[in-house]
Amino acid sequence: xxxxxxxxxxxxxxxxxxxxxxxxxxxxxxxxxxxxxxxxxxxxxxxxxxxxxxxxxxxxxxxxxxxxxxxxxxxxxxxxxxxxxxxxxxxxxxxxxxxxxxxxxxxxxxxxxxx
Amino acid sequence: xxxxxxxxxxxxxxxxxxxxxxxxxxxxxxxxxxxxxxxxxxxxxxxxxxxxxxxxxxxxxxxxxxxxxxxxxxxxxxxxxxxxxxxxxxxxxxxxxxxxxxxxxxxxxxxxxxxxxxxxxxxxxxxxxxxxxxxxxxxxxxxxxxxxxxxxxxxxxxxxxxxxxxxxxxxxxxxxxxxxxxxxxxxxxxxxxxxxxxxxxxxxxxxxxxxxxxxxxxxxxxxxxxxxxxxxxxxxxxxxxxxxxxxxxxxxxxxxxxxxxxxxxxxxxxxxxxxxxxxxx
Numbered sequence: 001x002x003x004x005x006x007x008x009x010x011x012x013x014x015x016x017x018x019x020x021x022x023x024x025x026x027x028x029x030x031x032x033x034x035x036x037x038x039x040x041x042x043x044x045x046x047x048x049x050x051x052x053x054x055x056x057x058x059x060x061x062x063x064x065x066x067x068x069x070x071x072x073x074x075x076x077x078x079x080x081x082x083x084x085x086x087x088x089x090x091x092x093x094x095x096x097x098x099x100x101x102x103x104x105x106x107x108x109x110x111x112x113x114x115x
Numbered sequence: 116x117x118x119x120x121x122x123x124x125x126x127x128x129x130x131x132x133x134x135x136x137x138x139x140x141x142x143x144x145x146x147x148x149x150x151x152x153x154x155x156x157x158x159x160x161x162x163x164x165x166x167x168x169x170x171x172x173x174x175x176x177x178x179x180x181x182x183x184x185x186x187x188x189x190x191x192x193x194x195x196x197x198x199x200x201x202x203x204x205x206x207x208x209x210x211x212x213x214x215x216x217x218x219x220x221x222x223x224x225x226x227x228x229x230x231x232x233x234x235x236x237x238x239x240x241x242x243x244x245x246x247x248x249x250x251x252x253x254x255x256x257x258x259x260x261x262x263x264x265x266x267x268x269x270x271x272x273x274x275x276x277x278x279x280x281x282x283x284x285x286x287x288x289x290x291x292x293x294x295x296x297x298x299x300x301x302x303x304x305x306x307x308x309x310x311x312x313x314x315x316x317x318x319x320x321x322x323x324x325x326x327x328x329x330x331x332x333x334x335x336x337x338x339x340x341x342x343x344x345x346x347x348x349x350x351x352x353x354x355x356x357x358x359x360x361x362x363x364x365x366x367x368x369x370x371x372x373x374x375x376x377x378x379x380x381x382x383x384x385x386x387x388x389x390x391x392x393x394x395x396x
Binding site for chain 1: 356364
Protein backbone atom coordinates (compact mmCIF):
# COMPACT_ATOMS: atom_id res chain seq x y z
CA UNK A 1 0.00 0.00 0.00
CA UNK A 2 1.25 3.47 -0.81
CA UNK A 3 -0.31 6.86 -1.24
CA UNK A 4 0.34 8.51 -4.53
CA UNK A 5 -0.79 11.67 -6.30
CA UNK A 6 -3.49 11.19 -8.88
CA UNK A 7 -1.33 12.57 -11.71
CA UNK A 8 1.21 9.83 -10.94
CA UNK A 9 -1.37 7.02 -11.11
CA UNK A 10 -1.15 4.89 -14.25
CA UNK A 11 -3.47 2.26 -15.66
CA UNK A 12 -3.00 -1.21 -14.22
CA UNK A 13 -2.53 0.02 -10.65
CA UNK A 14 -4.96 -1.33 -8.09
CA UNK A 15 -6.98 0.89 -5.74
CA UNK A 16 -5.97 -0.06 -2.19
CA UNK A 17 -9.03 1.48 -0.55
CA UNK A 18 -12.50 2.62 -1.62
CA UNK A 19 -12.19 5.98 -3.33
CA UNK A 20 -15.00 8.42 -2.56
CA UNK A 21 -15.76 11.96 -3.59
CA UNK A 22 -16.20 14.78 -1.08
CA UNK A 23 -19.80 13.90 -0.36
CA UNK A 24 -18.76 10.34 0.38
CA UNK A 25 -20.10 8.84 -2.82
CA UNK A 26 -18.14 5.78 -3.88
CA UNK A 27 -16.30 6.36 -7.16
CA UNK A 28 -14.03 3.32 -7.34
CA UNK A 29 -14.17 0.24 -5.11
CA UNK A 30 -11.14 -1.06 -3.31
CA UNK A 31 -9.37 -3.69 -5.41
CA UNK A 32 -10.35 -2.18 -8.76
CA UNK A 33 -7.57 -2.34 -11.33
CA UNK A 34 -7.58 1.19 -12.69
CA UNK A 35 -7.79 1.96 -16.39
CA UNK A 36 -7.32 5.31 -18.11
CA UNK A 37 -10.97 6.28 -18.02
CA UNK A 38 -11.21 5.56 -14.29
CA UNK A 39 -8.12 7.65 -13.65
CA UNK A 40 -9.78 10.42 -15.59
CA UNK A 41 -12.84 10.05 -13.35
CA UNK A 42 -10.65 10.60 -10.30
CA UNK A 43 -9.30 13.78 -11.86
CA UNK A 44 -12.78 14.90 -12.86
CA UNK A 45 -14.07 14.48 -9.34
CA UNK A 46 -11.16 16.44 -7.94
CA UNK A 47 -9.47 13.57 -6.08
CA UNK A 48 -5.88 14.55 -5.42
CA UNK A 49 -4.34 11.48 -3.81
CA UNK A 50 -5.24 7.80 -3.61
CA UNK A 51 -3.93 4.65 -1.95
CA UNK A 52 -2.50 2.07 -4.31
CA UNK A 53 -2.36 -1.61 -3.44
CA UNK A 54 1.03 -3.37 -3.44
CA UNK A 55 0.43 -5.70 -6.33
CA UNK A 56 0.68 -3.44 -9.29
CA UNK A 57 -0.60 -5.58 -12.15
CA UNK A 58 0.55 -3.01 -14.74
CA UNK A 59 -1.74 -4.60 -17.27
CA UNK A 60 -3.52 -1.79 -19.06
CA UNK A 61 -7.15 -2.69 -19.62
CA UNK A 62 -8.74 -2.15 -23.01
CA UNK A 63 -10.70 1.07 -22.88
CA UNK A 64 -12.40 3.57 -25.11
CA UNK A 65 -11.56 7.21 -24.92
CA UNK A 66 -13.93 8.59 -22.27
CA UNK A 67 -13.54 12.34 -22.04
CA UNK A 68 -14.32 14.56 -19.09
CA UNK A 69 -17.13 16.12 -21.10
CA UNK A 70 -18.74 12.69 -21.49
CA UNK A 71 -18.50 12.07 -17.78
CA UNK A 72 -19.90 15.45 -16.86
CA UNK A 73 -22.75 15.13 -19.35
CA UNK A 74 -23.54 11.60 -18.14
CA UNK A 75 -23.44 12.71 -14.51
CA UNK A 76 -25.85 15.54 -15.16
CA UNK A 77 -28.22 13.32 -17.07
CA UNK A 78 -28.24 10.48 -14.53
CA UNK A 79 -28.60 12.83 -11.56
CA UNK A 80 -31.55 14.46 -13.29
CA UNK A 81 -33.22 11.11 -13.95
CA UNK A 82 -32.66 10.19 -10.29
CA UNK A 83 -33.97 13.52 -9.00
CA UNK A 84 -36.60 11.76 -6.85
CA UNK A 85 -33.98 9.50 -5.26
CA UNK A 86 -31.71 10.38 -2.32
CA UNK A 87 -28.40 10.58 -4.13
CA UNK A 88 -26.37 9.92 -0.99
CA UNK A 89 -28.11 6.68 0.03
CA UNK A 90 -25.42 3.98 -0.58
CA UNK A 91 -27.24 1.69 -3.07
CA UNK A 92 -28.50 4.74 -4.98
CA UNK A 93 -25.03 6.33 -5.03
CA UNK A 94 -23.53 3.07 -6.30
CA UNK A 95 -26.19 2.58 -8.97
CA UNK A 96 -25.79 6.16 -10.19
CA UNK A 97 -22.01 5.74 -10.28
CA UNK A 98 -22.32 2.60 -12.42
CA UNK A 99 -24.84 4.26 -14.73
CA UNK A 100 -22.70 7.38 -15.16
CA UNK A 101 -19.74 5.24 -16.21
CA UNK A 102 -21.93 3.19 -18.51
CA UNK A 103 -23.44 6.22 -20.17
CA UNK A 104 -20.13 8.05 -20.54
CA UNK A 105 -18.69 4.94 -22.16
CA UNK A 106 -21.65 4.71 -24.53
CA UNK A 107 -21.16 8.35 -25.51
CA UNK A 108 -17.47 7.70 -26.14
CA UNK A 109 -18.25 4.64 -28.26
CA UNK A 110 -20.84 6.53 -30.27
CA UNK A 111 -18.32 9.30 -30.79
CA UNK A 112 -15.65 6.86 -31.91
CA UNK A 113 -17.99 5.12 -34.37
CA UNK A 114 -19.62 8.29 -35.57
CA UNK A 115 -16.38 9.55 -36.98
CA UNK B 116 -64.72 5.89 -10.90
CA UNK B 117 -63.60 2.85 -8.96
CA UNK B 118 -60.58 0.71 -9.80
CA UNK B 119 -62.77 -2.39 -9.38
CA UNK B 120 -65.24 -1.19 -12.00
CA UNK B 121 -62.73 -0.48 -14.70
CA UNK B 122 -62.22 -4.00 -16.00
CA UNK B 123 -65.62 -5.45 -15.15
CA UNK B 124 -67.48 -6.99 -18.03
CA UNK B 125 -64.53 -6.95 -20.40
CA UNK B 126 -64.43 -10.61 -21.29
CA UNK B 127 -61.60 -10.33 -23.79
CA UNK B 128 -59.30 -8.95 -21.11
CA UNK B 129 -60.65 -10.98 -18.22
CA UNK B 130 -59.92 -14.35 -19.76
CA UNK B 131 -56.74 -16.02 -20.87
CA UNK B 132 -56.64 -18.19 -24.01
CA UNK B 133 -57.94 -21.71 -23.68
CA UNK B 134 -54.50 -23.20 -24.24
CA UNK B 135 -53.27 -21.70 -20.97
CA UNK B 136 -55.99 -23.22 -18.80
CA UNK B 137 -55.55 -26.60 -20.49
CA UNK B 138 -51.82 -26.41 -19.96
CA UNK B 139 -52.20 -25.40 -16.33
CA UNK B 140 -54.62 -28.26 -15.74
CA UNK B 141 -52.22 -30.73 -17.36
CA UNK B 142 -49.24 -29.48 -15.36
CA UNK B 143 -51.16 -29.63 -12.07
CA UNK B 144 -52.33 -33.18 -12.73
CA UNK B 145 -49.96 -35.67 -11.07
CA UNK B 146 -49.83 -38.22 -13.89
CA UNK B 147 -49.28 -35.94 -16.89
CA UNK B 148 -46.43 -36.93 -19.21
CA UNK B 149 -44.06 -34.64 -21.08
CA UNK B 150 -45.58 -36.08 -24.27
CA UNK B 151 -49.02 -34.87 -23.28
CA UNK B 152 -47.77 -31.38 -22.47
CA UNK B 153 -45.74 -31.36 -25.67
CA UNK B 154 -48.84 -32.30 -27.65
CA UNK B 155 -50.79 -29.46 -26.03
CA UNK B 156 -48.12 -26.91 -26.93
CA UNK B 157 -47.89 -28.32 -30.46
CA UNK B 158 -51.58 -27.64 -30.99
CA UNK B 159 -50.56 -23.98 -31.23
CA UNK B 160 -47.77 -23.91 -33.85
CA UNK B 161 -46.72 -20.31 -33.17
CA UNK B 162 -46.44 -21.04 -29.47
CA UNK B 163 -44.55 -24.28 -30.18
CA UNK B 164 -42.05 -22.43 -32.35
CA UNK B 165 -41.56 -19.85 -29.62
CA UNK B 166 -40.93 -22.50 -26.97
CA UNK B 167 -38.39 -24.23 -29.21
CA UNK B 168 -36.51 -20.98 -29.66
CA UNK B 169 -36.70 -20.39 -25.95
CA UNK B 170 -35.28 -23.84 -25.14
CA UNK B 171 -32.43 -23.16 -27.57
CA UNK B 172 -31.73 -19.68 -26.17
CA UNK B 173 -28.91 -18.69 -23.86
CA UNK B 174 -31.35 -18.86 -20.92
CA UNK B 175 -31.12 -22.65 -21.00
CA UNK B 176 -27.58 -23.80 -21.48
CA UNK B 177 -28.17 -27.01 -23.41
CA UNK B 178 -25.31 -28.91 -25.02
CA UNK B 179 -27.26 -30.15 -28.05
CA UNK B 180 -29.78 -28.26 -30.14
CA UNK B 181 -33.33 -28.82 -28.95
CA UNK B 182 -35.31 -29.89 -32.00
CA UNK B 183 -38.54 -31.29 -30.59
CA UNK B 184 -41.24 -29.89 -28.37
CA UNK B 185 -40.93 -32.97 -26.21
CA UNK B 186 -37.27 -32.16 -25.48
CA UNK B 187 -38.10 -28.47 -25.09
CA UNK B 188 -40.60 -29.31 -22.36
CA UNK B 189 -38.05 -31.38 -20.48
CA UNK B 190 -35.33 -28.72 -20.89
CA UNK B 191 -37.53 -25.86 -19.71
CA UNK B 192 -39.36 -27.80 -17.01
CA UNK B 193 -43.14 -27.88 -16.76
CA UNK B 194 -43.65 -25.14 -14.12
CA UNK B 195 -41.33 -22.72 -15.85
CA UNK B 196 -42.94 -23.68 -19.14
CA UNK B 197 -46.33 -22.67 -17.81
CA UNK B 198 -45.01 -19.26 -16.74
CA UNK B 199 -43.18 -18.68 -20.01
CA UNK B 200 -46.25 -19.66 -22.03
CA UNK B 201 -48.22 -17.14 -20.00
CA UNK B 202 -45.64 -14.42 -20.68
CA UNK B 203 -45.84 -15.22 -24.40
CA UNK B 204 -49.62 -15.17 -24.67
CA UNK B 205 -50.02 -11.99 -22.66
CA UNK B 206 -47.49 -10.11 -24.78
CA UNK B 207 -49.28 -11.36 -27.92
CA UNK B 208 -52.68 -10.50 -26.48
CA UNK B 209 -51.74 -6.89 -25.92
CA UNK B 210 -49.89 -6.59 -29.19
CA UNK B 211 -50.80 -3.78 -31.50
CA UNK B 212 -52.79 -1.62 -29.13
CA UNK B 213 -50.36 1.25 -29.55
CA UNK B 214 -51.37 4.39 -27.77
CA UNK B 215 -50.61 7.92 -28.86
CA UNK B 216 -48.47 8.53 -25.85
CA UNK B 217 -47.01 5.10 -25.27
CA UNK B 218 -45.43 2.76 -27.78
CA UNK B 219 -46.16 -0.90 -26.96
CA UNK B 220 -42.72 -2.12 -27.89
CA UNK B 221 -41.14 0.43 -25.54
CA UNK B 222 -43.62 -0.58 -22.89
CA UNK B 223 -42.71 -4.28 -23.22
CA UNK B 224 -39.01 -3.46 -23.22
CA UNK B 225 -39.37 -1.81 -19.82
CA UNK B 226 -41.56 -4.68 -18.60
CA UNK B 227 -39.11 -7.33 -19.85
CA UNK B 228 -36.19 -5.48 -18.24
CA UNK B 229 -38.10 -5.41 -14.94
CA UNK B 230 -38.96 -9.10 -15.30
CA UNK B 231 -35.34 -10.02 -15.93
CA UNK B 232 -34.18 -7.85 -13.02
CA UNK B 233 -36.71 -9.60 -10.76
CA UNK B 234 -35.54 -13.00 -11.97
CA UNK B 235 -31.86 -12.11 -11.47
CA UNK B 236 -32.55 -10.88 -7.92
CA UNK B 237 -34.69 -13.96 -7.18
CA UNK B 238 -31.86 -16.16 -8.44
CA UNK B 239 -29.49 -14.27 -6.17
CA UNK B 240 -31.90 -14.98 -3.28
CA UNK B 241 -32.01 -18.67 -4.26
CA UNK B 242 -35.75 -18.62 -4.82
CA UNK B 243 -36.94 -21.96 -6.21
CA UNK B 244 -39.22 -20.73 -9.01
CA UNK B 245 -37.60 -17.68 -10.54
CA UNK B 246 -39.92 -17.51 -13.56
CA UNK B 247 -42.65 -16.51 -11.16
CA UNK B 248 -40.71 -13.35 -10.41
CA UNK B 249 -40.12 -12.80 -14.09
CA UNK B 250 -43.90 -12.68 -14.54
CA UNK B 251 -44.36 -10.22 -11.67
CA UNK B 252 -41.87 -7.89 -13.30
CA UNK B 253 -43.36 -8.42 -16.73
CA UNK B 254 -46.90 -7.63 -15.56
CA UNK B 255 -46.23 -4.92 -12.95
CA UNK B 256 -47.22 -1.99 -15.18
CA UNK B 257 -50.00 -3.65 -17.22
CA UNK B 258 -52.46 -1.31 -15.53
CA UNK B 259 -50.96 1.61 -17.44
CA UNK B 260 -51.97 0.03 -20.76
CA UNK B 261 -55.44 -0.77 -19.46
CA UNK B 262 -55.89 2.78 -18.17
CA UNK B 263 -54.86 4.15 -21.55
CA UNK B 264 -57.34 1.92 -23.35
CA UNK B 265 -60.24 2.14 -20.85
CA UNK B 266 -60.08 5.79 -19.81
CA UNK B 267 -57.77 7.29 -22.45
CA UNK B 268 -58.68 10.93 -21.82
CA UNK B 269 -58.13 10.76 -18.07
CA UNK B 270 -54.86 8.78 -18.20
CA UNK B 271 -53.52 10.92 -21.06
CA UNK B 272 -54.21 14.00 -18.94
CA UNK B 273 -52.08 12.43 -16.19
CA UNK B 274 -49.23 11.73 -18.62
CA UNK B 275 -49.35 15.26 -20.01
CA UNK B 276 -49.43 16.88 -16.59
CA UNK B 277 -46.54 14.73 -15.33
CA UNK B 278 -44.55 15.72 -18.39
CA UNK B 279 -45.30 19.43 -18.04
CA UNK B 280 -44.69 19.61 -14.31
CA UNK B 281 -41.77 17.17 -14.16
CA UNK B 282 -43.37 14.93 -11.57
CA UNK B 283 -43.79 11.20 -11.03
CA UNK B 284 -46.73 9.43 -12.67
CA UNK B 285 -47.91 7.11 -9.92
CA UNK B 286 -48.64 9.75 -7.24
CA UNK B 287 -50.28 11.88 -9.92
CA UNK B 288 -52.53 8.98 -10.97
CA UNK B 289 -53.58 8.68 -7.32
CA UNK B 290 -54.27 12.38 -7.11
CA UNK B 291 -56.14 12.75 -10.40
CA UNK B 292 -57.88 9.36 -10.70
CA UNK B 293 -58.10 8.18 -7.10
CA UNK B 294 -56.20 4.98 -7.97
CA UNK B 295 -53.10 4.07 -9.93
CA UNK B 296 -51.85 1.66 -12.57
CA UNK B 297 -50.63 -0.78 -9.91
CA UNK B 298 -54.21 -1.17 -8.61
CA UNK B 299 -55.33 -2.07 -12.11
CA UNK B 300 -52.41 -4.45 -12.73
CA UNK B 301 -53.39 -6.29 -9.55
CA UNK B 302 -57.05 -6.43 -10.65
CA UNK B 303 -56.01 -7.99 -13.92
CA UNK B 304 -53.87 -10.69 -12.28
CA UNK B 305 -56.78 -11.42 -9.96
CA UNK B 306 -59.13 -11.88 -12.92
CA UNK B 307 -56.62 -14.27 -14.42
CA UNK B 308 -56.53 -16.24 -11.16
CA UNK B 309 -52.78 -15.85 -10.83
CA UNK B 310 -51.34 -16.64 -7.39
CA UNK B 311 -51.93 -14.10 -4.64
CA UNK B 312 -48.23 -13.53 -4.14
CA UNK B 313 -48.08 -12.21 -7.72
CA UNK B 314 -51.17 -10.04 -7.30
CA UNK B 315 -49.80 -8.47 -4.15
CA UNK B 316 -46.25 -7.97 -5.39
CA UNK B 317 -47.61 -6.15 -8.45
CA UNK B 318 -50.18 -4.20 -6.44
CA UNK B 319 -47.61 -2.83 -3.99
CA UNK B 320 -44.62 -2.35 -6.24
CA UNK B 321 -44.67 1.39 -5.50
CA UNK B 322 -45.31 0.93 -1.77
CA UNK B 323 -43.85 -2.46 -0.76
CA UNK B 324 -44.15 -1.74 2.97
CA UNK B 325 -47.93 -1.61 2.66
CA UNK B 326 -48.24 -5.14 1.25
CA UNK B 327 -50.29 -7.08 3.83
CA UNK B 328 -48.73 -10.53 3.32
CA UNK B 329 -46.12 -10.51 0.62
CA UNK B 330 -43.71 -7.85 1.74
CA UNK B 331 -40.66 -9.65 0.41
CA UNK B 332 -42.07 -10.23 -3.08
CA UNK B 333 -43.35 -6.64 -3.30
CA UNK B 334 -39.93 -5.36 -2.22
CA UNK B 335 -38.26 -7.51 -4.86
CA UNK B 336 -40.48 -6.18 -7.66
CA UNK B 337 -40.04 -2.63 -6.35
CA UNK B 338 -36.25 -2.89 -6.52
CA UNK B 339 -36.40 -4.64 -9.92
CA UNK B 340 -38.56 -1.79 -11.25
CA UNK B 341 -36.09 0.76 -9.85
CA UNK B 342 -33.21 -1.00 -11.59
CA UNK B 343 -35.14 -1.32 -14.87
CA UNK B 344 -35.91 2.42 -14.79
CA UNK B 345 -32.28 3.22 -14.03
CA UNK B 346 -31.04 1.10 -16.93
CA UNK B 347 -33.50 2.99 -19.13
CA UNK B 348 -34.54 0.01 -21.23
CA UNK B 349 -37.83 0.95 -22.91
CA UNK B 350 -40.36 3.06 -21.03
CA UNK B 351 -43.63 2.70 -19.20
CA UNK B 352 -44.38 6.38 -19.68
CA UNK B 353 -42.47 7.39 -16.55
CA UNK B 354 -39.72 9.91 -17.26
CA UNK B 355 -37.87 9.71 -13.93
CA UNK B 356 -36.51 6.88 -11.84
CA UNK B 357 -39.04 6.33 -9.03
CA UNK B 358 -37.55 6.73 -5.55
CA UNK B 359 -35.97 3.62 -4.03
CA UNK B 360 -37.74 2.54 -0.84
CA UNK B 361 -34.85 2.10 1.58
CA UNK B 362 -36.64 -0.52 3.70
CA UNK B 363 -37.38 -2.57 0.57
CA UNK B 364 -33.70 -2.50 -0.34
CA UNK B 365 -32.71 -3.55 3.19
CA UNK B 366 -35.24 -6.38 3.11
CA UNK B 367 -33.51 -7.97 0.12
CA UNK B 368 -30.12 -8.19 1.86
CA UNK B 369 -28.29 -7.43 -1.34
CA UNK B 370 -24.86 -5.95 -0.66
CA UNK B 371 -24.38 -2.68 -2.52
CA UNK B 372 -21.29 -4.16 -4.15
CA UNK B 373 -23.46 -6.83 -5.84
CA UNK B 374 -25.29 -4.24 -7.96
CA UNK B 375 -22.58 -4.31 -10.58
CA UNK B 376 -22.90 -8.09 -11.03
CA UNK B 377 -26.70 -7.94 -11.01
CA UNK B 378 -26.64 -5.35 -13.80
CA UNK B 379 -24.21 -7.47 -15.83
CA UNK B 380 -26.57 -10.46 -15.56
CA UNK B 381 -29.53 -8.31 -16.63
CA UNK B 382 -27.58 -6.97 -19.62
CA UNK B 383 -26.62 -10.50 -20.64
CA UNK B 384 -30.22 -11.67 -20.72
CA UNK B 385 -31.98 -8.55 -21.94
CA UNK B 386 -31.32 -8.58 -25.68
CA UNK B 387 -31.95 -12.30 -26.17
CA UNK B 388 -35.20 -12.10 -24.20
CA UNK B 389 -36.39 -9.11 -26.21
CA UNK B 390 -35.60 -10.97 -29.44
CA UNK B 391 -37.48 -13.96 -28.16
CA UNK B 392 -40.65 -12.18 -27.07
CA UNK B 393 -40.77 -9.15 -29.34
CA UNK B 394 -39.37 -10.53 -32.57
CA UNK B 395 -41.46 -9.45 -35.50
CA UNK B 396 -43.02 -6.60 -33.56
